[in-house]
Amino acid sequence: MRVMNGLGVRMLLGFLGAMMVACGPPPAVHNPVPESKLLMDIELIVKQGEDVHSMSPVELFKLASQQLKAQEYAQCARNFDLLWQNLEGTEYFVPSLYNAGLCRERLELWSDAAERYLHLIKVDDGTRDGLDARFRLAECDANLSNWSRVEENMTATLAREDTRHMDRTEGRYRLGMAQVALRKLTEADEAFKTAIKENRVAGTSKLPDKNYFVAGAAYGRALVYHLMFSDVKFRLPEEKMQEDMTTKKELAQQAYSYYIATIRHKNQYWSILSGYMVGKIFEDFYYDILASEIPRDLTDDEVKSYFYALREDLRPLLERALESYEKTSAVSTQIGLDNPWVRRTEERMNRLRTYLNDPTLFDAEETAIIEWNQKLAELDALRSTDPEHVELLVPLPAPDLPVAKPAVPE
Numbered sequence: 001m002r003v004m005n006g007l008g009v010r011m012l013l014g015f016l017g018a019m020m021v022a023c024g025p026p027p028a029v030h031n032p033v034p035e036s037k038l039l040m041d042i043e044l045i046v047k048q049g050e051d052v053h054s055m056s057p058v059e060l061f062k063l064a065s066q067q068l069k070a071q072e073y074a075q076c077a078r079n080f081d082l083l084w085q086n087l088e089g090t091e092y093f094v095p096s097l098y099n100a101g102l103c104r105e106r107l108e109l110w111s112d113a114a115e116r117y118l119h120l121i122k123v124d125d126g127t128r129d130g131l132d133a134r135f136r137l138a139e140c141d142a143n144l145s146n147w148s149r150v151e152e153n154m155t156a157t158l159a160r161e162d163t164r165h166m167d168r169t170e171g172r173y174r175l176g177m178a179q180v181a182l183r184k185l186t187e188a189d190e191a192f193k194t195a196i197k198e199n200r201v202a203g204t205s206k207l208p209d210k211n212y213f214v215a216g217a218a219y220g221r222a223l224v225y226h227l228m229f230s231d232v233k234f235r236l237p238e239e240k241m242q243e244d245m246t247t248k249k250e251l252a253q254q255a256y257s258y259y260i261a262t263i264r265h266k267n268q269y270w271s272i273l274s275g276y277m278v279g280k281i282f283e284d285f286y287y288d289i290l291a292s293e294i295p296r297d298l299t300d301d302e303v304k305s306y307f308y309a310l311r312e313d314l315r316p317l318l319e320r321a322l323e324s325y326e327k328t329s330a331v332s333t334q335i336g337l338d339n340p341w342v343r344r345t346e347e348r349m350n351r352l353r354t355y356l357n358d359p360t361l362f363d364a365e366e367t368a369i370i371e372w373n374q375k376l377a378e379l380d381a382l383r384s385t386d387p388e389h390v391e392l393l394v395p396l397p398a399p400d401l402p403v404a405k406p407a408v409p410e
Helices: 039-040 057-071 072-086 093-106 108-126 128-143 146-159 165-181 186-202 212-230 238-264 267-289 302-334 340-355 360-377 380-385 387-391
Strands: 003-005 009-013 043-049 051-055
Touching: 003 302, 043 072, 051 057, 057 072, 057 093, 072 093, 093 108, 093 387, 108 128, 128 165, 146 165, 146 302, 165 186, 165 212, 186 212, 212 238, 212 267, 238 267, 238 302, 267 302, 302 360
Parallel strands: none
Antiparallel strands: 003 009, 043 051
């Protein structure tokens, strides 16, 4: 995370454990710049609790910086705002504006933070400070699901000549995630692939495999193929279903391979998420086959036999899913990691343990699938003109695919 001091120097805030990743250069060391006479003459009215008193810009910046370090985000946000709103044209304007955005990020006031980064970009885009603000704006927009602006912003950022290798890696990762969210899967895969390739040949600038953005690009490729896999549904006629099965298997294998590759990057966040997703792709395959369109000429008894045989054939998929969830949960416990994906893994693991031997759940699912097939038969004519409408009737949607926001976990 880039944090600027009063002279425009970025101080790096540490990330926890193995998730450490340098998103900017090591903090430079500068001698203090003598205060201008203009700054020496300025006094700002500051409220601290019930007290109101005046402070010089130097004193207030020092106080706001201490508040940021102490995680007193509401106070530092207010004080950095007071500085940049009153000190345009001084050396404190840009760093105060930037840090005001950081304080609001910590408060998850994403729109307010974005406004400050946009203002900084408007007045100082051609500098390193403006470049840093573009990455922070992308973070805010990711949290706001403003993916179109992330795509536009990162595309412009990657076209700049003043970016370093680590900037381009981060930029391609963020661009790829935005394009995944926008369902531009081919473009997203290219962004992730380029990030991985460029880092492989970056020489002395090469980032370690466990770097958040490098490992995230590997995960991004897996997610692209997982989404393509999920788009393949099994619909009659049977010849098409056989072709789709071949396609779906190939996409599943590609996604699986990239998830395993991501785990080998040994970034805790992405490894655990990929372990969850390995289980999920097996589970997704199970549900997609279970929700296949049923041949129309089967009797009621034959449909019952069909489901019984199908579940027996598909059970290994759920067993593989459960195995992956259990391994991921065990590793999470071993390393002491707790995040939403750890908890999601445990939820799916516990559900599957129950589901595998619950005939009541099986009956409810089969009833829903049969009803859905009857509806499909009634809507054959509509399917030819509005297939997306019919797709909304699929009765067994798998859990949502996590499109991980481009955030560096702290």
